[in-house]
Amino acid sequence: MRFKDIGALASVQGPARSVSERLSRRCYSVEDMRKLAAKRLPGSVFDYIEGGGEDEASLKRNRSSFDDWAFLPKWGSVEHLDLSSTLLGGPVAMPLTLSPTGGTRLFHPDGETAVARAALEAGVPYGLAHLSTTTMEDVSAATPGLRRWFNIEPTADKGLLQAVLDRVSNAGYEALLVNVDCRAIGHRERDYHNGFTAPPSIKPKTVIEGALHPRWALGFLANDAIAFPNLDAEIPEGPLSSSPDMWRTLLAGSYEPTDWDDIRDLRSRWSGPIILKGVVNPKDAVIAAELGIDAIQVSNHGGRQLDHMASPLDVLPDIAEKAAGRLEIIVDGGIRRGSDVVKALALGADACSIGRPYLYGLAAASQAGVAHVLKLFSAEITRTMMLLGVSTIQELREEGRDLIRHRSEAFPGITPTPEAQMAYAETRSSR
Numbered sequence: 001m002r003f004k005d006i007g008a009l010a011s012v013q014g015p016a017r018s019v020s021e022r023l024s025r026r027c028y029s030v031e032d033m034r035k036l037a038a039k040r041l042p043g044s045v046f047d048y049i050e051g052g053g054e055d056e057a058s059l060k061r062n063r064s065s066f067d068d069w070a071f072l073p074k075w076g077s078v079e080h081l082d083l084s085s086t087l088l089g090g091p092v093a094m095p096l097t098l099s100p101t102g103g104t105r106l107f108h109p110d111g112e113t114a115v116a117r118a119a120l121e122a123g124v125p126y127g128l129a130h131l132s133t134t135t136m137e138d139v140s141a142a143t144p145g146l147r148r149w150f151n152i153e154p155t156a157d158k159g160l161l162q163a164v165l166d167r168v169s170n171a172g173y174e175a176l177l178v179n180v181d182c183r184a185i186g187h188r189e190r191d192y193h194n195g196f197t198a199p200p201s202i203k204p205k206t207v208i209e210g211a212l213h214p215r216w217a218l219g220f221l222a223n224d225a226i227a228f229p230n231l232d233a234e235i236p237e238g239p240l241s242s243s244p245d246m247w248r249t250l251l252a253g254s255y256e257p258t259d260w261d262d263i264r265d266l267r268s269r270w271s272g273p274i275i276l277k278g279v280v281n282p283k284d285a286v287i288a289a290e291l292g293i294d295a296i297q298v299s300n301h302g303g304r305q306l307d308h309m310a311s312p313l314d315v316l317p318d319i320a321e322k323a324a325g326r327l328e329i330i331v332d333g334g335i336r337r338g339s340d341v342v343k344a345l346a347l348g349a350d351a352c353s354i355g356r357p358y359l360y361g362l363a364a365a366s367q368a369g370v371a372h373v374l375k376l377f378s379a380e381i382t383r384t385m386m387l388l389g390v391s392t393i394q395e396l397r398e399e400g401r402d403l404i405r406h407r408s409e410a411f412p413g414i415t416p417t418p419e420a421q422m423a424y425a426e427t428r429s430s431r
């Protein structure tokens, strides 16, 4: 090859003109975005996102359960591929929602507002945490048109509950996401080892971590202190942000035991959709349907609460068999690829939800980072459906069970006969 031929082959990319362009040259998967977030955040803050309860068995199984399912694509033309569908009576651009995550401004000062804007742009609903670091009203004001859901815990204090529901309704939230997996707080030992508190308290380690992550430290110091303003009106002693052990105060101290009667009571108080979040027991799914609950989010809280709680994907087929058609089914936990979404839909889910993936995007690049994660999901769901041979979400849900197999299931239709195996071995040896 002559020098001028080599010159003709050389292609030099100019500098990226926007953050989005830089991300699209650098992050080809959620895992790439995770690595970028790990660089941007102090180790203890990143661990707070990453960690799970006790031995993190649920956390690990959430991911590995997806590897147990294999696709059986069908041949045929795929035309007018369309990811849009409906959820709780409204449109979604793809079958994905953003799950509530408390303390979001800790990961980037733009916090919940940046996440909500990216969700609006992508046409997917966003569940705001009760423990958000931006008020529910500010998120609403920034994103008219977004399908906003609000996350609450069941409570026996009906005066407090009604006050919260009125505020949520006035702020224009369409649905309630009600936790049924938070009777106690998961034992997240990474946080104890790291001395992590929310909001962070200043210790020598915090100062060192801040110095090593100046971009994060500057954002943290130059903006309003991390607080949980949705709670301020509810806790008479004043902002919970001043409590050193806020999570315990809220979840173990302030709330009385609650049961199905409280869910029935909630149903009578809230006329919009209710989603029970944290259901993995098929019997609970059936009771929820009987009480007129609109949807369940099959979830083990991303492995952060009860360790060894079943992986949502493992229980999904059973739950779908007993409750599909009676209420809608959303699945979260370990979803990192569009192919994971396609697997869950093939097994009976109406939609999936993500927590950590969008937090990686937020930590790495604010709204553009979350938007990039959502673009990755959209592109991956599209590609997977194309290769699987399905054109619409409805087709995927109707035919999905024939397009996916668990590795423990027999493959009767495609197991070669002994004769066929021998014939195959002969062709290989004669090559």
Ligand SMILES: Cc1cc2nc3c(=O)[nH]c(=O)nc-3n(C[C@H](O)[C@H](O)[C@H](O)COP(=O)(O)O)c2cc1C
Binding pocket: 048, 049, 050, 062, 099, 100, 101, 102, 129, 130, 131, 151, 179, 277, 299, 300, 301, 302, 303, 304, 332, 333, 334, 335, 353, 354, 355, 356, 357
């Ligand atoms: C940092 C962090 C904070 C969370 N905070 C809440 C919360 O306030 N309320 C809630 O219902 N779930 C919370 N979750 C759980 C998520 O809503 C979701 O169930 C989980 O993250 C899904 O698993 P994934 O992270 O593997 O996608 C949180 C998760 C993370 C990672």
